[in-house]
Amino acid sequence: MNAIELQHISAAYRESDVLRDVTLAVAEGEWLALLGPNGAGKSTVLRVITGLLPARAGVALLGGRDVRAIRGAERARLVAVVPQELSTPLPFTVGELVTLGRSSAHGRLARPGAADRRAIERALAYTDLLELRERPFAELSGGEKQRAAIALALAQETRILLLDEPTAHLDLNHQWEILQLLDRLNRECSLTIVMTSHDLNLAAEFCSRLALFDHGALVALGTPAEVLREERLREVYHCDVRVRHESGRAPEVRPERRPQPAAGGRAKKVHVLSGGGSGAELLRLLVLTGHHTSCGPLNMGDSDAQAAAALEVRAALEKPFSPLGAGALDAARQLAAAAEALVLAEVPFGSGNVALLALAEEALARGARVLVNTRNLEQRDFTPQRVALPRLKALLERGARAWQHADEVLQALEKS
Amino acid sequence: MFWLLVALVPLVLGGALLLGGAGALWPDPRTELGRAILQLRLYRVLCGFVVGAGLAVSGAVLQALLRNPLAEPYVLGVSSGAGLGAALVITFGFAARSALALPAGAFLFALTTLALVYALARQHGRTSIYGLLLSGVILSSIASSLLLLLLALASTEGLHGITWWLLGNLQGDSTAALALGSTLIAVAFLVVWWLARDLDALTLGPEMAHHLGISPALVTVLGLGCATLMTAAAVALSGLIGFVGLIVPHALRALVGPGHRRLLPASALAGGCFLVVCDAVARTAFAPVEVPVGVITALLGGPFFLWLLRRRAAGWME
Numbered sequence: 001m002n003a004i005e006l007q008h009i010s011a012a013y014r015e016s017d018v019l020r021d022v023t024l025a026v027a028e029g030e031w032l033a034l035l036g037p038n039g040a041g042k043s044t045v046l047r048v049i050t051g052l053l054p055a056r057a058g059v060a061l062l063g064g065r066d067v068r069a070i071r072g073a074e075r076a077r078l079v080a081v082v083p084q085e086l087s088t089p090l091p092f093t094v095g096e097l098v099t100l101g102r103s104s105a106h107g108r109l110a111r112p113g114a115a116d117r118r119a120i121e122r123a124l125a126y127t128d129l130l131e132l133r134e135r136p137f138a139e140l141s142g143g144e145k146q147r148a149a150i151a152l153a154l155a156q157e158t159r160i161l162l163l164d165e166p167t168a169h170l171d172l173n174h175q176w177e178i179l180q181l182l183d184r185l186n187r188e189c190s191l192t193i194v195m196t197s198h199d200l201n202l203a204a205e206f207c208s209r210l211a212l213f214d215h216g217a218l219v220a221l222g223t224p225a226e227v228l229r230e231e232r233l234r235e236v237y238h239c240d241v242r243v244r245h246e247s248g249r250a251p252e253v254r255p256e257r258r259p260q261p262a263a264g265g266r267a268k269k270v271h272v273l274s275g276g277g278s279g280a281e282l283l284r285l286l287v288l289t290g291h292h293t294s295c296g297p298l299n300m301g302d303s304d305a306q307a308a309a310a311l312e313v314r315a316a317l318e319k320p321f322s323p324l325g326a327g328a329l330d331a332a333r334q335l336a337a338a339a340e341a342l343v344l345a346e347v348p349f350g351s352g353n354v355a356l357l358a359l360a361e362e363a364l365a366r367g368a369r370v371l372v373n374t375r376n377l378e379q380r381d382f383t384p385q386r387v388a389l390p391r392l393k394a395l396l397e398r399g400a401r402a403w404q405h406a407d408e409v410l411q412a413l414e415k416s
Numbered sequence: 417m418f419w420l421l422v423a424l425v426p427l428v429l430g431g432a433l434l435l436g437g438a439g440a441l442w443p444d445p446r447t448e449l450g451r452a453i454l455q456l457r458l459y460r461v462l463c464g465f466v467v468g469a470g471l472a473v474s475g476a477v478l479q480a481l482l483r484n485p486l487a488e489p490y491v492l493g494v495s496s497g498a499g500l501g502a503a504l505v506i507t508f509g510f511a512a513r514s515a516l517a518l519p520a521g522a523f524l525f526a527l528t529t530l531a532l533v534y535a536l537a538r539q540h541g542r543t544s545i546y547g548l549l550l551s552g553v554i555l556s557s558i559a560s561s562l563l564l565l566l567l568a569l570a571s572t573e574g575l576h577g578i579t580w581w582l583l584g585n586l587q588g589d590s591t592a593a594l595a596l597g598s599t600l601i602a603v604a605f606l607v608v609w610w611l612a613r614d615l616d617a618l619t620l621g622p623e624m625a626h627h628l629g630i631s632p633a634l635v636t637v638l639g640l641g642c643a644t645l646m647t648a649a650a651v652a653l654s655g656l657i658g659f660v661g662l663i664v665p666h667a668l669r670a671l672v673g674p675g676h677r678r679l680l681p682a683s684a685l686a687g688g689c690f691l692v693v694c695d696a697v698a699r700t701a702f703a704p705v706e707v708p709v710g711v712i713t714a715l716l717g718g719p720f721f722l723w724l725l726r727r728r729a730a731g732w733m734e
Binding site: 074075091092 | 480483484485609610612613614616617619620621623624626627628629630631669673674675677
């Protein structure tokens with residue numbers, strides 16, 4: 001039998017719809033994560049399961065029975081909830097707090113009996129809180145508080161545990177600690193777990209199935225590999241993501257940094273003349289700020305060429321370890337001709353690449369902006385007759401702009 | 417700790433019975449005068465105990481239900497409502513006709529105020545804590561203004577009567593009123609004690625209470641009703657006595673812990689004893705002049721509460 005079954009559930013707060021026709025079954029012993037952007041309806045699913053929010057249409061079944069027909073005390077023995085943040089204004093100790101999990105289990109005004117004490121001890125042992133039981137709850141750290149909240153739920157001795165973003169307020173090691181605890185409970189006690197989460201990777205790592213929500217609708221349900229698809233995530237989260245599927249490992253989701261348009265100005269066409277890694281950082285910044293960037297000529301295998309390939313920047317390429325030939329130069333000249341600005345990086349000049357200067361001179365002659373890196377200018381000329389240095393100085397005299405840090409290039413591009 | 421409190425009760429009550437304006441004296445019960453004095457003191461001590469217990473328990477319950485450390489029996493406008501009721505009874509001369517008129521007027525107005533506050537705070541089928549606190553404050557000031565209006569218009573005797581009542585006074589003469597008030601307070605106490613574990617759970621918030629199998633709405637309505645009943649009965653018996661409901665639960669949490677199964681009876685005993693002691697001081701400290709007991713509770717309780725606030729030992733963490 002399914003532990004939880006939602007059949008065509010629609011639910012709403014006041015007027016606005018938050019769940020639309022959601023059908024979902026959770027098998028016993030399963031660990032399901034509810035994913036989706038803020039306001040997608042994840043937490044509302046939990047509220048419907050516990051009967052906190054009555055469904056406007058459809059049925060929610062707990063162990064095959066309509067949750068609305070189950071009395072409070074009995075429901076508290078079927079399903080326990082760990083809230084996003086547990087807090088009480090009263091100075092309860094950890095032990096007293098966990099005892100509240102037995103609220104509707106023992107008689108009114110009676111002290112907790114043997115069965116209650118067993119449940120409490122077990123909950124404290126699983127969450128590793130036995131030594132903290134006398135400590136005031138309010139003095140615990142974030143991770144300890146979350147463990148205490150889980151202990152409170154475990155003390156209810158239910159077969160189903162619901163958690164609302166159990167790792168939201170925790171740092172990395174505590175996130176893992178909590179999830180490994182849940183993993184143990186899921187395996188050793190075959191506890192059915194349903195949790196909401198914003199962390200797609202943690203959910204993929206630990207959960208057997210994922211349910212992805214968007215605008216109150218269930219858009220995907222299945223194994224992590226089935227649910228975490230780039231296209232789908234892009235649609236749901238409105239964000240560029242990459243998903244790495246490696247066999248034997250949980251899929252890994254990584255959001256892509258979105259290129260920001262150049263602040264306050266329009267994107268420019270920029271061509272970068274570099275080599276030997278002198279242009280890699282500049283290329284990255286130009287791409288991130290949304291400028292239409294090209295580069296070259298570069299030798300294949302050069303670290304700037306690799307950077308250009310990774311950044312998907314168009315580059316004119318020459319064979320590895322060869323002087324720049326006419327073919328590559330022409331290709332670069334075509335790229336440079338379209339550019340509004342040419343940037344010459346901090347590149348050492350030798351007989352193999354002195355032709356770069358010709359591209360800069362041509363650009364300046366046709367009125368494009370030229371930016372010349374002047375750092376260590378005197379020490380970079382390794383041409384046989386030291387012809388590079390005078391040509392660089394001539395460029396600067398004829399109106400090329402000097403720069404030393406990549407930021408200066410970005411600023412100069414914004415102003416023009 | 418709890419049993420220490422239980423043992424303290426007969427000591428305090430007996431001691432207070434012995435104390436008179438002229439010092440510690442046991443009046444001769446064989447003379448008519450002695451019997452009369454004993455009867456007056458007995459009434460006063462019992463009344464003090466019942467009122468103190470009612471106010472303290474009501475404070476403890478309201479602090480839990482409203483999740484607010486500053487909640488006290490008068491927070492929901494009960495005091496101003498009761499004050500207005502008492503002032504009306506005195507102004508229109510009903511007080512002279514029947515000993516029960518004043519307590520009854522105060523009681524009815526206290527309950528009416530709470531019903532109004534609750535109705536105002538309820539929106540879309542839910543009662544919010546902030547709604548309760550806000551409408552309590554507003555109705556309270558409306559009732560206070562009406563009370564001031566009555567005071568301005570009242571005759572000299574009426575003014576004296578109202579003021580004396582507002583300051584709090586445990587010396588009544590109607591055994592029937594005392595019996596009725598005590599019964600109401602005892603019944604309301606039993607109900608909230610029966611809800612002790614629900615109150616514990618409710619301090620985690622209504623949603624957590626729901627998850628723990630408790631009906632937050634039912635517990636809130638029952639708890640608010642009982643707390644108001646206790647307060648209204650206490651006000652009707654003794655006028656407005658402040659601070660008991662605020663400080664006693666705070667002090668007791670530090671002694672017996674925050675769990676209501678122990679806190680509520682402990683608050684009842686300690687609140688009763690506290691008020692009896694304050695009243696003994698009020699009767700004897702400036703004898704033959706008698707000071708209103710509300711002055712003593714505030715003078716003893718105010719500094720104590722400030723000290724508690726600075727220590728934050730009462731454990732309200734927010």
